[in-house]
Amino acid sequence: MKGTELPTTAARIIAVDTYDIRFPTSRELDGSDAMNIAPDYSAAYLVLRTSAGGQDGHGFTFTIGRGNDVQVAAIASLREHIIGRPVAELCADPGSLYRDLIGDSQLRWLGPEKGVMHMAIGAVMNAVWDLAAKRQGKPLWLLLADADPAWLVAQVDFRYIADALTPEEALELLTKGRQGADERAADLRRRGYPAYTTTPGWLGYSDQKLTRLAKQAVADGFTQIKLKVGADRADDIRRCRTAREAIGPDIRLAIDANQRWNVAEAIEWTGALAEFEPYWIEEPTSPDDVLGHAAIRRGVQPVKVATGEHVQNRIIFKQLLQADAIDILQLDSARVGGVNENLAILLLAAKFGVPVCPHAGGVGLCELVQHLSMFDYVALSGTTEDRTIEFVDHLHQHFRNPVVISDGHYRAPGEPGFSATMHQAAIDTFTYPGGAFWAADLAEPKREECL
Amino acid sequence: MKGTELPTTAARIIAVDTYDIRFPTSRELDGSDAMNIAPDYSAAYLVLRTSAGGQDGHGFTFTIGRGNDVQVAAIASLREHIIGRPVAELCADPGSLYRDLIGDSQLRWLGPEKGVMHMAIGAVMNAVWDLAAKRQGKPLWLLLADADPAWLVAQVDFRYIADALTPEEALELLTKGRQGADERAADLRRRGYPAYTTTPGWLGYSDQKLTRLAKQAVADGFTQIKLKVGADRADDIRRCRTAREAIGPDIRLAIDANQRWNVAEAIEWTGALAEFEPYWIEEPTSPDDVLGHAAIRRGVQPVKVATGEHVQNRIIFKQLLQADAIDILQLDSARVGGVNENLAILLLAAKFGVPVCPHAGGVGLCELVQHLSMFDYVALSGTTEDRTIEFVDHLHQHFRNPVVISDGHYRAPGEPGFSATMHQAAIDTFTYPGGAFWAADLAEPKREECL
Numbered sequence: 001m002k003g004t005e006l007p008t009t010a011a012r013i014i015a016v017d018t019y020d021i022r023f024p025t026s027r028e029l030d031g032s033d034a035m036n037i038a039p040d041y042s043a044a045y046l047v048l049r050t051s052a053g054g055q056d057g058h059g060f061t062f063t064i065g066r067g068n069d070v071q072v073a074a075i076a077s078l079r080e081h082i083i084g085r086p087v088a089e090l091c092a093d094p095g096s097l098y099r100d101l102i103g104d105s106q107l108r109w110l111g112p113e114k115g116v117m118h119m120a121i122g123a124v125m126n127a128v129w130d131l132a133a134k135r136q137g138k139p140l141w142l143l144l145a146d147a148d149p150a151w152l153v154a155q156v157d158f159r160y161i162a163d164a165l166t167p168e169e170a171l172e173l174l175t176k177g178r179q180g181a182d183e184r185a186a187d188l189r190r191r192g193y194p195a196y197t198t199t200p201g202w203l204g205y206s207d208q209k210l211t212r213l214a215k216q217a218v219a220d221g222f223t224q225i226k227l228k229v230g231a232d233r234a235d236d237i238r239r240c241r242t243a244r245e246a247i248g249p250d251i252r253l254a255i256d257a258n259q260r261w262n263v264a265e266a267i268e269w270t271g272a273l274a275e276f277e278p279y280w281i282e283e284p285t286s287p288d289d290v291l292g293h294a295a296i297r298r299g300v301q302p303v304k305v306a307t308g309e310h311v312q313n314r315i316i317f318k319q320l321l322q323a324d325a326i327d328i329l330q331l332d333s334a335r336v337g338g339v340n341e342n343l344a345i346l347l348l349a350a351k352f353g354v355p356v357c358p359h360a361g362g363v364g365l366c367e368l369v370q371h372l373s374m375f376d377y378v379a380l381s382g383t384t385e386d387r388t389i390e391f392v393d394h395l396h397q398h399f400r401n402p403v404v405i406s407d408g409h410y411r412a413p414g415e416p417g418f419s420a421t422m423h424q425a426a427i428d429t430f431t432y433p434g435g436a437f438w439a440a441d442l443a444e445p446k447r448e449e450c451l
Numbered sequence: 452m453k454g455t456e457l458p459t460t461a462a463r464i465i466a467v468d469t470y471d472i473r474f475p476t477s478r479e480l481d482g483s484d485a486m487n488i489a490p491d492y493s494a495a496y497l498v499l500r501t502s503a504g505g506q507d508g509h510g511f512t513f514t515i516g517r518g519n520d521v522q523v524a525a526i527a528s529l530r531e532h533i534i535g536r537p538v539a540e541l542c543a544d545p546g547s548l549y550r551d552l553i554g555d556s557q558l559r560w561l562g563p564e565k566g567v568m569h570m571a572i573g574a575v576m577n578a579v580w581d582l583a584a585k586r587q588g589k590p591l592w593l594l595l596a597d598a599d600p601a602w603l604v605a606q607v608d609f610r611y612i613a614d615a616l617t618p619e620e621a622l623e624l625l626t627k628g629r630q631g632a633d634e635r636a637a638d639l640r641r642r643g644y645p646a647y648t649t650t651p652g653w654l655g656y657s658d659q660k661l662t663r664l665a666k667q668a669v670a671d672g673f674t675q676i677k678l679k680v681g682a683d684r685a686d687d688i689r690r691c692r693t694a695r696e697a698i699g700p701d702i703r704l705a706i707d708a709n710q711r712w713n714v715a716e717a718i719e720w721t722g723a724l725a726e727f728e729p730y731w732i733e734e735p736t737s738p739d740d741v742l743g744h745a746a747i748r749r750g751v752q753p754v755k756v757a758t759g760e761h762v763q764n765r766i767i768f769k770q771l772l773q774a775d776a777i778d779i780l781q782l783d784s785a786r787v788g789g790v791n792e793n794l795a796i797l798l799l800a801a802k803f804g805v806p807v808c809p810h811a812g813g814v815g816l817c818e819l820v821q822h823l824s825m826f827d828y829v830a831l832s833g834t835t836e837d838r839t840i841e842f843v844d845h846l847h848q849h850f851r852n853p854v855v856i857s858d859g860h861y862r863a864p865g866e867p868g869f870s871a872t873m874h875q876a877a878i879d880t881f882t883y884p885g886g887a888f889w890a891a892d893l894a895e896p897k898r899e900e901c902l
Contacts (some may be wrong), residue, residue, distance in 0.1 A: 039557060065557035066528065067568065073524045074567065077517065106490060106516035112710070114739070114763060115566015116525065117518065160737040163714040163746070259563070263614040286611040288565070288766040290741060291773055295614070312565060315739040322742055 011052035011087040016079045016124075019045040020072045021422070022065060022432040023363065023395060024441070032204040034230035035258040039064035041395060042432075043363040044071035044120070045422065048127045050087050055134055058421040059127025061119040061334040062362040068432065074120035077107070082124065091132035095155040098125055098340040102157065114312035118337055125338025126368065130418035139413040140339070141374035145181055149174035156344045157314075164318045170347045177350075177380040184378045192409030193373055194384055195391040196224035196254065198361060200243070203228045207242050214246035221408030224252035224279065224388060230260035233272060240276040249277075256282035259310070263292045267299035280304040280328055287311050293325035306330050309359035313337070314344040321352040330390075332359045333368035339418075346376050355385070361392035366403045367419035370410045398426035462503035462538040467530045467575075470496040471523045472873070473516060473883040474814065474846060475892070484654050485681035486709040490515035492846060493883075494814040495522035495571070496873065499578045501538050506585055509872040510578025512570040512785040513813040519883065525571035528558070533575065542583035546606040549576055549791040553608065565763035569788055576789025577819065581869035590864040591790070592825035596632055600625035607795045611766045615773055621798045628801075628831040635829045643860030644824055645835055646842040647675035647705065649812060651694070654679045658693050665697035672859030675703035675730065675839060681711035684723060691727040700728075707733035710761070714743045718750035731755040731779055738762050744776035757781050760810035764788065765795040772803040781841075783810045784819035790869075797827050806836070812843035817854045818870035821861045849877035 026038035042065055048057035063071050081100050090097060101121045102113055110117040133140040144152070153170045197220075200213035210227075217225050227243055229236040236255075243253055255278045261269060266284035281303050285292045287310035297305040308330030311317055320326045329349045331342055349356045358373055360366040366389070373389050381387075389410055396402035400421040404411040413419055429436045477489035493516055499508035514522050532551050541548060552572045553564055561568040584591040595603070604621045648671075651664035661678075668676050678694050680687040687706075694704055706729045712720060717735035732754050736743045738761035748756040759781030762768055771777045780800045782793055800807045809824055811817040817840070824840050832838075840861055847853035851872040855862040864870055880887045 035556060035559070039560075063557075064560045066555065067525075067558045067561045070521065070525045070528050070567065071561065074518075074521045077521050104517065105486060106514075107518045108486070109490075109515045110518045110522065110567050110570070112737075112761065115568060116521065116561050117567060119561070158713075160713060160740055160743070163743065262609075262611060286563075286766050288764065289611055289770065291770045292611070292614060310563065313739065315737050319740065319742045 011050045013048050013082050013085045014051045015049035016082050017047045018072045018075050019427055020068050020432045021045050021430050023430055032202050033228040033258045034260040041363045042068040044068055044075055046075050046127055048131055057127040057131025059123045059130055061123040062365055074116045075123055078124055091135050094128045095340055122334050122336055122338040129339045130420045134417045137416045140371040140418045144375035145379040155340050160315045161318045165348055165351050173350050181379045188374055188412045192411045194388040195408055195410050196388045197222045198226045198392050200225050201227035210242055211246045214243050218247050218251055226254040226256055229255045230257035240273050244276045252279040254280045257284050259283045259286055261285050263295050266296045270300045270303055278303050280306040282306040290319040290323050290325055294323040297325055304328055314341055317345050318348055321348055329354050329356045330359045333365055342372050346380055350381050355387045358389050360390040363395050367399050398422050462501045464499050464533050464536045465502045466500035467533050468498045469523045469526050470878055471519050471883045472496050472881045474881055484679040484709045485711045492814045493519040495519055495526055497526050497578055499582055508578040508582025510574045512574040513816055522567055525567045526574055529575055542586050545579045546791055573785050573787055573789040576791055580790040581871045585868040588867045591822040591869045595826040596830040606791050612769045615769045616799055616802050624801050632830045639825055639863045643862045645839040646859055646861050647839045648673045649677045649843050651676050652678035661693055662697045665694050669698050669702055677705040677707055680706045681708035691724050695727045703730040705731045708735050710734045710737055712736050714746050717747045721751045721754055729754050731757040733757040741770040741774050741776055745774040748776055755779055765792055768796050769799055772799055780805050780807045781810045784816055793823050797831055801832050806838045809840050811841040814846050818850050849873050
């Protein structure tokens with residue numbers, strides 16, 4: 001440390017740099033499903049710059065293209081809450097910022113706790129936890145697993161969920177979760193955390209490509225794959241048959257309708273695919289429809305019902321659990337209010353005994369969410385039984401610490417932080433519309449324009 | 452018509468002008484409640500300009516200050532769906548644009564159908580209906596009341612609500628609603644539509660001001676007033692007593708907690724105010740908590756439960772009705788996807804027999820929502836029994852056709868349109884941060900800075 005520098009404890013947040021990063025994934029039909037026809041996987045990305053220099057916090061939320069600029073504007077609108085905060089205090093209690101952000105009496109009108117503003121809060125909080133983990137020199141999963149249970153409870157906002165989970169119950173769950181945590185951490189470092197893959201199942205793929213990728217998935221050690229359904233029933237029957245033939249009877253086959261159906265349609269359509277023994281039906285209808293999911297669950301048993309990637313906050317998750325509406329809870333690292341709200345959601349799932357199988361894919365969602373599941377295994381639920389994290393093999397190369405998958409498992413990250421940091425070259429290339437890729441692409445005369 | 456002009460039928464939308472308009476209401480504590488401490492009432496406002504000239508569509512959504520810029524950015528992100536649309540086609544079927552906006556496969560990731568993006572869609576659709584009503588030379592309520600029931604049904608998106616309301620049921624409700632519509636329209640023009648007032652009840656007001664304004668409300672012909680509660684229980688008991696003494700036993704006293712409570716707290720706190728015979732408890736908890744509202748309703752009877760100003764879409768309203776969670780449905784003109792989605796919500800309320808008492812106040816919400824209730828009376832529910840529209844006497848002077856209240860009733864608007872058009876002078880003065888008011892205000896040295 002040079003003599004002229006301030007001591008680290010006095011470091012403050014001095015800038016919140018934002019980036020509109022978009023990848024042209026729609027050109028390959030990677031990521032296409034019944035509702036999301038042609039996504040350009042994007043990140044509304046931010047960097048918390050500190051006066052300490054060097055050590056920054058990186059975070060983002062995921063979108064699928066248009067509107068990523070609105071998402072970035074929402075992150076920028078939070079700046080005044082962040083700039084000037086002492087880094088040490090912020091990292092010692094991320095919940096203090098979280099409470100200020102969700103409690104901003106003017107901004108909460110735009111939600112509350114949902115949609116663009118809430119995803120912006122999630123992106124910021126993810127960056128704060130990245131910074132906190134880097135400062136502790138630990139991967140985030142280990143920071144959380146090592147943390148004092150009472151401190152973790154204080155990171156959670158119990159408003160609107162106390163009828164299902166009290167702070168006292170949360171403390172009890174976390175205290176119990178610490179028993180045997182060291183052994184599980186060692187096991188996690190040895191085995192990794194189970195993954196399943198969506199790579200074979202996109203709607204835009206041919207049956208040949210589906211068969212090839214499904215067989216490859218089994219060869220790679222995955223014990224579950226997932227297929228997108230819901231656009232055309234005859235196609236779905238053929239594709240489910242194709243997939244089941246490729247993977248055999250012992251590999252789990254999940255199906256995902258991406259909110260395509262009404263309640264009755266969901267029950268009927270899932271029934272038409274029952275002969276292929278789907279393990280779960282994912283997002284059968286609107287993520288807002290708690291009672292609809294409960295009706296669907298009653299109507300499709302023994303097929304399990306899964307949802308979560310679009311569930312806006314802990315309050316909807318609470319009700320999905322209270323109403324016995326889901327068998328599988330699919331939290332998302334960047335949809336809700338960041339790590340703080342995902343702690344609440346993991347605690348709710350543990351209280352109700354419902355397995356968490358996170359949504360991932362997109363841009364960097366695998367990188368983030370692995371930390372949450374690994375913490376859950378080591379220091380909360382204590383098990384990986386019937387638990388698996390989605391894996392999609394897209395865009396990992398743009399991250400400094402990409403996920404590592406081997407034998408169908410996520411390897412436990414060892415690098416400090418939340419694995420959220422992108423390479424500067426990726427940012428420079430794919431920033432929209434001024435980055436090198438887009439500037440060249442947008443300058444190019446388009447086919448339509450030439451005709 | 453001049454020879455060089457295009458025929459009106461060829462007119463197109465040529466621009467979507469957007470404005471960030473903010474009024475400095477926080478300086479008077481008008482509008483303060485337990486959650487919204489110091490709102491600066493704002494409008495994310497747009498004008499659809501047409502190549503016909505003269506006849507434009509005006510619309511907006513309401514916010515309470517910070518973040519209004521994000522809301523404006525969201526409206527602007529919808530431009531590419533709107534520019535170039537033929538005006539006649541758009542006005543003949545606003546639902547065509549509505550379906551395109553909520554169906555944009557990339558933008559829906561940012562909701563779906565909730566928060567900032569959905570409010571932006573609502574603002575745009577409100578502007579389209581304003582334009583359509585102006586072109587027909589009718590106030591919007593009359594356009595809707597005169598419309599063919601089958602055409603109205605086609606304006607509704609039944610996705611995610613068909614388990615509670617089918618298109619066939621909607622058609623039946625609207626067809627039945629037409630019986631006696633002419634007599635009710637005449638009655639409406641004569642009597643107006645019942646209003647209640649929130650003017651006396653803001654948290655920031657002294658007991659003397661509360662008493663004076665409550666007595667004034669009764670003298671002005673209102674049969675219901677509303678008090679904000681939820682910040683301090685002893686204060687609430689004193690203020691409810693003060694209000695009840697001022698208005699006597701026969702005037703309804705509604706109370707409004709603005710989402711302040713958990714479920715158990717809501718039941719207990721409302722119980723502590725029961726001796727003052729509140730007519731309804733409004734927003735006792737999170738607007739997302741369907742099951743919570745149902746539990747609260749069971750716990751506070753005979754006090755009625757009301758909510759809606761923050762309910763994000765028809766899917767949550769559907770569940771509030773399915774779960775017997777509310778006695779009063781408080782739709783908002785600018786929270787959901789505009790007139791099209793509010794038609795769905797009015798139909799759901801009619802199906803379940805729950806009275807609609809809209810949220811209003813803010814900037815221009817009274818101006819808009821009166822049209823929806825008046826349509827409901829004339830051509831859907833057919834009654835004003837136990838129905839009343841909120842009225843707050845703020846900021847009406849900035850609108851070209853402000854609401855007219857007499858003897859506790861909204862007078863039926865006669866001017867063509869949706870009453871959404873603001874005076875250009877108001878726009879020029881209160882646009883943030885460049886309008887005349889804000890430019891002067893922001894240039895002024897602040898107290899803190901001088902000390």
